[in-house]
Amino acid sequence: MGSVLTNPLRVGLRQERVIPPQCLVIFGASGDLTHRKLVPALFELFRQRRLPSEFAVLGCARRPWSDEEFRGKMEEAMASEVAEHRVAWEQFAAGLFYEPVDLEDPPSVVRLGQRLEGIDRLRATRGNRTFYLSVSPNFYGSGCRSLAAAGLLSDPSRSRVVIEKPFGRDYGSAQELNRVVQTCAQENQIFRIDHYLGKETVQNILVMRFANTIFEPIWNRNYISSVQITAAETVGVEERAGYYESSGALRDMVQNHLTQMLALTTMEAPGRFDPESMRNEKAKVLQAARLANEDEPWKCCVRGQYGPGGSSTRPIAGYRNEPGVNPESTTETYVAMKLFINNWRWQGVPFYLRTGKRLPKRLSEVVLTFREAPVHLFDAAGGAPTPNQLILRIQPDEGAEFKFEVKAPGSGMRSRPVDMAFSYDDSFGEPSDEGYVRLLADAMLGDPTLYTRSDEVEAAWRLYTPLLELIEDAPSQLPVYPYEARTWGPAAADNLLAEDGLAWRRP
Known part of the structure; x- marks a missing residue:
């Protein structure tokens, strides 16, 4: 018998699939992502005994x-x-090695192949390679071409390539990039990463929906009145001004992270839990999504940019005062928008997405608000019953919360809202893995379930292309509203919901 102190919910944890012998090749090894995320994630996998002894990491960059x-x-x-x-x-x-490589220089990539052969012999990695492109998006296409020309992607069973976001800048460029990489490798070798999909609680959206019969029958337009998806950050642009000035919040967060949460929240149940069945359903629901007003898209989107804020003792600089930012920049650091999904399950239900930097609290969550009871039989403590809500907390404090009405203490029949909460840390006694831990393991296993397929990427870009075109061609129709740092964004974003008699949830 086990100890009485054993948490029964932890039974079965860490029964992970065995990663085969291989070498993970990281291009951009001198960059921030490698230092902060990739190598720490690999070290975590090593400490969990999930990496084989026949394993190596080869860092590659131009530095000698x-x-x-x-x-x-x-x-x-x-x-x-x-x-x-x-x-x-x-x-x-x-097991860490380094090779100076310039992906634009063919002889350099040939030398890389020779170095990999040496590592195969030294570490017994058997010719299995995962190439991780942690480089500027400008080099995704040329990088894949260089690897293919050197013969490093010729065996689909032993080589794959992981491509960081953003995959393209708009619908047309995403299509072209897909065309290029698919001429270099087969689709099952291409892993387009979105680190939000590696988060335990993002994956939990699927389990909550499809493993519990109490939720799935009411997960539709008949019972749900609206959905909010939020990804809020307290940090500013930090040292990413060069990238952010050409990207903005719409490209940096909405097109990938928020859209993937939208897809998981709204997709139909796959016939089985395998990579292609999952990605088929995500692609279908994204293809059914549309802006709330396609004829006048500026009416369903609000852009914002944080200004100075904080206090006299701890002032916060505005975006335009950040190092490397154009003092007259019109890049958005905040986006809120309204979408619909034109299918049988979700027709008429509004979906509100928002993301921003320098907001009061760091959190990512999905909030499903249910329809009110048809008749209000009881007085409510706040004047009217609070609609039931299911809140899926992605980060921090990973878990879920359900808000519902109960009888308030006393002789009268008055209702009041209460919360029923689930916490990953409290229930399982240990924090969930950081997103890159799961995603790196899956890539090395050749499992693309949590990676985006070409049609998913293109469907997401197609959805937001009208807004991107407005920003480029008619920016006055989609202006950037200022908001004070550490507030919840511009007032115009509140009006987006107020028109429907709703308000953003304030955590």
């Missing part, structure tokens, strides 16, 4: 580092983790 310099840079970036797990780090770091 040696293997030891690369190991030293990674150790410096992960100082606290290394100090806590010194022995494990020494074992892990023995």
Whole structure:
């Protein structure tokens, strides 16, 4: 018998699939993503004993580092983790290597192939390679061409390529990029990453819906009146001004992260839980999505940009005062919009999406608001019963919350809202994996379930193309409203819902 202190909900955790021997090749190894996310995620997989002994990481960039310099840079970036797990780090770091590579220089890529052959012999990785393009989006197409020309993508059973976001800048460029990479590799070798899909609670949307009969029968237009999807950040642009100035919140967050949460929330149940069945349903629901007003798209979208805020002792600079930002920039740091999905399940239900930087609280959540009871039999503490809501918390405090009415104490028959909450940390006794841990493992396993397929990417870009065209061609029709840092965005975003007699949920 197990200990009485054992949490029964933890039984069966970490029964993970075995990652086969291979070498993970990271292009852009001198960049921020490698230091902050990729190598820490790989080290976490190593400490969980999920990496095989026949494993290696080959960092690639233009800088002329040696293997030891690369190991030293990674150790410096992960100082606290290394100090806590010194022995494990020494074992892990023995599998870290570095090769100076310029993806635009064919001889350099040929030398990469020769180095990989040497690592195969040294680490017994058996010719299995996962190539991770953590580089500027400008090099996604040319990078794939270079790898293909060097013969490094010729075996679909032993090579795959992971491509970071953003995959394209609009519908046309996404189509062209898909055409290029699909001439270099088969679709089952191409892994377009969206790190939100690696979050445990994003995946939990599927389990909540399709594993519980109490939810699925009411997950439709007959019972749900509206849906809000929020991804709020307290940070500003930080050191990403160069990228952000050419991207903005619409490209950086809405087209990928929020749209994937929308797809998981609204898709039909797949016939079975396999990669293609899942991605078929996501693609279908995104193809049915549309802006709330296609004839006048500026009426269903609000753009904002944070200005100065904070306090006299802790002032916060406005976006235009951030290093590297154009002082007259019209790049949006906030977007709110209204969508519909034209299908049998969701016809007429409004979906409100919003994301922004320098907001009061960091959170990502999906809020489903249910229709009111047809007759109000009881007085309510606030004047009218609060609509039932199911809140799926993606981050932080991962979990779910259900708001419903109960009888208030006393002799009268008055109702009041209460919460029923579930927390991942409280229930399972351990935090969930960071998104890149799951996604890197899946890529190395060759499992594309949580990666986006070409038609998904194109459907998402097609949805937002009218807004992107307005920003480029008629920016006065979609102006950027200022909002004070650490507030919930411009007032115009509140009006987007007020027109429907609704309001954003204030966490």
